[in-house]
Amino acid sequence: MSQQEVDDSFLGKLVVELVNPGSKAYHQRLLEGDFLKMVNGYITDGLSQMDVQNIIKETGTVLSLEVERNPVQNDLEKTYTATTTLTFNGSPNYGK
Numbered sequence: 001m002s003q004q005e006v007d008d009s010f011l012g013k014l015v016v017e018l019v020n021p022g023s024k025a026y027h028q029r030l031l032e033g034d035f036l037k038m039v040n041g042y043i044t045d046g047l048s049q050m051d052v053q054n055i056i057k058e059t060g061t062v063l064s065l066e067v068e069r070n071p072v073q074n075d076l077e078k079t080y081t082a083t084t085t086l087t088f089n090g091s092p093n094y095g096k
Contacts, residue, residue, distance in 0.1 A: 025088070038064070
């Protein structure tokens with residue numbers, strides 16, 4: 001485990017560990033390693049994985065995720081982090 005992964009785990013960041021090929025998350029380009037920042041308007045800081053799962057399970061037909069991608073270095077040695085919002089329409093697929 002890298003130092004960044006250790007630091008992130010202590011910060012309580014929720015990380016996407018698996019994206020099933022062919023799933024709605026896959027087609028919306030959710031990536032393994034993305035950090036979940038918001039789920040349906042709920043900020044995930046301080047929430048457990050179970051809390052987030054419950055929010056997702058209570059979702060009707062639209063699921064909105066705000067994710068942060070791992071920082072990347074550019075030529076000027078500045079770090080940039082990509083943030084995007086994904087919206088899923090239809091009933092969520094809970095690993096089925």
